Amino acid sequence: MCLNQRKDDYLSSLNRLKEKVIRSKFPLNMTNDMIALASNWEDRLRPPKCDKKEDQQVWTTSFPHLLTLTQKEKKFNPKAMITYKRLLDKS
Secondary structure (H helix, E strand, O other): OOOOOOHHHHHHHHHHHHHHHHHOOOOHHHHHHHHHHHHOOOHHHOOOOOOHHHOOEEEEEOOHHHOOOOHHHHHHOOOEEEEEOOOOOOO
16 A cells, blocks of 8 residues: 555545455455545554654664664664565565
8 A cells, every 4th residue: 555645535445455455355344444444544644743852863774784773873872773574586
């Protein structure tokens, strides 16, 4: 599912998601419940409320051995975190 700024685009994306989920043999009752819940979700377009002082700093890396921060790095920025990003195979 992609990000949508307009409600019509969002609902269209939800319908495409629903069709895909049904083709994947997910339970129909659960699918209909979740799509109904998501279609009425109005706060999805607002940015999360957060204090700028508390924002986390996220770095991505495709090198698994770099996923752990050193003590010095943690001390420098306690809110920092690292996440793994797999490189896409272009072959």
